[in-house]
Amino acid sequence: MNKIATAEETILEIKDLKLWYKVYKGYSKVLDGVNLTVRKGEKVGIVGEAGCGKTTTVKSILGIIPEKQYLIPGGEIFYKGKDVLTMSEKQINEIRSGEISMIYQEPSAALNPVFTIGQQMMDVVRFSAQGKGKDKKERKKMVLQAIQDVFIPDPERIFHFYPNQLSGGMKQRICIAMAIMTQRDLMIADEPGTALDVTIQDQVHKTLNSLVEKRNMSLIMITHSLGVARELTDSINVMYAGNVVESAITSEVFKHTLHPYTKGLMEAVPRLAGGGIQSGIYGSIPDYLYPPRGCRFAPRCPRATKECTEKKPELIDVGDRHKAACFHI
Template sequence: MTAIHNERGAVSKDTMTLAVKKDTTSLALQKEATPLVVLDNLAVTFHTFAGPVSAVRGVSLTVQPGEVVGLVGESGCGKSVTLQSLMGLLPTDRATVTVDSLLVQGEECKQYSEAQWRQLRGTTIAMVFQDPMTALNPILAIGTQLKESLRLGAKRHNDTIADEEAAALELLTKVGIADAKRRLTQYPHELSGGMRQRVVIAMALAGRPTLLLADEPTTALDVTTEAQILLLLKELVKTEHMGLLIISHNLRVIAQLCDRMSVMYAGQVVETGTVEDLLGKPQHPYLKGLLGSLPTSATTTLQAIGGQPPDMFSLPKGCAFHPRCKQAMRVCAREMPSLTEGVRCWLQAEKKAVNV
């Protein structure tokens, strides 16, 4: 595969350029709307037998209505922990969460109690987990689980459902499941991976959320099913005017689906901006390495990023990526660069200083 496509254009893996075709109307609406979520300077530390682990360090992000934002990075870089923090799902006895501000639809949530989070989950913010088989109860029929989600959602909205069966059928039809009536009586193990993922998405939509979090929703799906799930998510964002924050290792998925993206490394955001800018003109050496490792039509040997991700128990001083960076300077091993103009890199800071 030699290109990454989306409706705004195509990222060529050979040239790494992007033909941009933006929807200016939708962008204008996003700028005028109140952000669905504003996360400012999130830090998460886990307390383990081996000592404290700084899993997330100073992550900030925003999601607007009708916008899709992607989080990219290697396993263990803090992507899933960031999403769980937005849902208040981290165990308070084993994790310390600090944040300067967490605004959800303009309301400050950083001091929320568990009871307040329960009112928020499923109605304002919902999550699609990575493995639908573990997200579903294996001993309950699909209909039983879906109707429970509908009842909880209606209760939190101070609403009632006249016909739960009809509402469940409507949700399954909305997410593209054929023969929905029969599927309600089946159990998770009787459905394919793609159908289970659609059921999980339907359950997330049952509470009529305004923000949907998706933790690698296409993992272990075949290419055809993956394309169907991505198209479904894209259509739901457009028709329901929700916001979507999605985690993926797959840059093709990010290019197809997202408006903006943030690249994480060792618990930090190292580069953030529009998909067009980051995939077309990457600045951080880590993102350049990720894009350089993609196979192209002319590839004979894959260009891997040298070294290994850092030990989160003992992070290197300065920039966490400097032991693997071919362009590292002395300052990279001494001081942590700040996130300036969307990039956390001393090399880029030096280039800008020279240009000034």
């Protein structure tokens, strides 16, 4: 019935990851102990509002946050049993070129404006685990195939295009093509489609979904929309201010919502059936320079007590693969 029940092999495990950005005034303590597990073939969603550390979390897996800008005071990221944080640049490059690929949030920003689609994709293939050692002709064939795989007609023509000659949807497809050019085991999709209008977004999601399933990849899908997550993922991790606050199988999250933040998120979704926008959550994400001492959600939480402001709740098992970090569940 569910893939998770059959495939129990863990491919990625993030344990208590903390990441601080260096800023002028000190450290911006963005990640405050993220826990995340991805099993083989599983589609995992990370949901949360803008600025909660979703992108930072996945970028730290690949080690692509510019150096000198951050500090990792604690935590581990195990990919297939090995901690990527302790790997040498050469080892981690092997993972980047052959194991994990990522689709970036903003397609216009993820493509270099002064090189053609072909030039960029050729270099990506050239240094990928599969493309290494292949001659130019073979590599071009791989690139054209990838462009075709994301349902773009006439790949030969697109090959010579510059990014600014393509529409937003086409650019996002090219980004996906770049990520699926060679076989990878884990795909990270950082809000693919957020920059696009709804119909195009739907097409992009479907394309991505079918490719992931066809190639038997695991997927981490970042989104701020619970609706998208419900449609595309097997399990959901709700993030708030650098913490995973609730984690469960997708249907379970919607059936037995536990964390007050997740509840708030659900109430914030406008419903077509009427009633307009519900209560939602007031306030905004805390200042990461001086985050709240206890639960980071406490200042906005309708159920916060004194305990919440003093102690940080751990992400605890509440049964049936359902975890939550709250004192009041």
